[in-house]
Amino acid sequence: MDLYSKLCWKISCLMLLLFFCSHYSAFSNNSLSPIYTQHAGWYDHFYCQSKNYMKESLFLHKVLSSKQPQEILDVGCGTGTHMKNLEGMGYQCVGIDINDEMLNIARAKVKGEVFQADMREFNLARTFDAAISMFQVFNHNLTIEDALQTLLTIKNHLVSGAILVIDLLSNPHSSAGVKTTWYNDIKRVMRWKVDSKSRIFDMKVTYIQNGARYTSTLIFKLYSIVEMKDLLKQAGYNNIRFYDNYTLRQGTAFSQTLIAVAQVP
Numbered sequence: 001m002d003l004y005s006k007l008c009w010k011i012s013c014l015m016l017l018l019f020f021c022s023h024y025s026a027f028s029n030n031s032l033s034p035i036y037t038q039h040a041g042w043y044d045h046f047y048c049q050s051k052n053y054m055k056e057s058l059f060l061h062k063v064l065s066s067k068q069p070q071e072i073l074d075v076g077c078g079t080g081t082h083m084k085n086l087e088g089m090g091y092q093c094v095g096i097d098i099n100d101e102m103l104n105i106a107r108a109k110v111k112g113e114v115f116q117a118d119m120r121e122f123n124l125a126r127t128f129d130a131a132i133s134m135f136q137v138f139n140h141n142l143t144i145e146d147a148l149q150t151l152l153t154i155k156n157h158l159v160s161g162a163i164l165v166i167d168l169l170s171n172p173h174s175s176a177g178v179k180t181t182w183y184n185d186i187k188r189v190m191r192w193k194v195d196s197k198s199r200i201f202d203m204k205v206t207y208i209q210n211g212a213r214y215t216s217t218l219i220f221k222l223y224s225i226v227e228m229k230d231l232l233k234q235a236g237y238n239n240i241r242f243y244d245n246y247t248l249r250q251g252t253a254f255s256q257t258l259i260a261v262a263q264v265p
């Protein structure tokens with residue numbers, strides 16, 4: 001091998017190593033993706049205009065009202081918008097989220113306490129009469145073991161008869177795509193692809209402002225009705241049902257967003 005070939009070989013190896021390192025760290029630190037750390041300040045600007053948080057909160061009120069809960073635990077509360085809406089309806093809320101930057105925004109918005117914690121393993125040493133986990137938080141569980149652990153940990157915080165509501169990304173509209181949105185001078189480009197076999201949803205989000213680009217990767221596991229029902233049963237929940245995208249229509253295998261509702265016996 002001449003010197004030039006050796007150099008090319010070394011550069012190729014280095015690039016391959018860098019690619020694997022960046023991919024692996026994005027995967028393993030998904031819960032702390034920069035989209036929720038550096039970009040927490042932009043989160044509400046983009047999502048409060050694209051998501052109807054009030055419609056979702058009214059849906060929660062409808063589903064929860066049969067049990068008339070007083071205190072609700074919001075798992076993965078993020079910037080606290082559902083908590084704020086539910087507090088406005090008279091509920092008392094407590095939130096947990098793994099990300100302190102998101103929680104700092106919530107702290108300025110909500111009355112209830114919020115704690116930095118991992119949904120798979122936390123202990124608030126108290127119980128609630130309902131729990132919610134909204135906007136694909138649960139999809140951050142990339143393995144069935146993590147998903148089961150999360151359901152068991154939440155159940156440890158619920159009284160008998162309590163209701164759990166989980167919003168799940170189940171079937172994205174397309175297996176790959178690009179979407180661009182703006183907030184003032186900030187451009188956000190989301191590119192996603194789904195691996196149909198592993199049901200892993202991989203999304204790169206790039207924010208562009210004044211020519212500077214900030215890219216982060218989000219990796220979700222998609223959950224089907226069958227998988228989620230099985231997990232909820234294994235974790236000991238009953239009265240399990242699924243709704244389609246914040247309506248009282250029954251969820252189906254084609255629902256993009258599924259709302260799983262279950263009860264603690």
Ligand SMILES: C[S@@+](CC[C@H](N)C(=O)[O-])C[C@H]1O[C@@H](n2cnc3c(N)ncnc32)[C@H](O)[C@@H]1O
Nearest residue numbers: 031076077078097098099118119134135137140
């Ligand atoms: C798409 S945001 C949803 C936030 C909020 N529920 C909402 O509806 O706006 C997902 C949230 O899940 C949180 N998260 C991701 N992994 C987590 C984990 N293992 N434990 C707790 N929170 C987690 C992120 O920090 C982020 O705030």
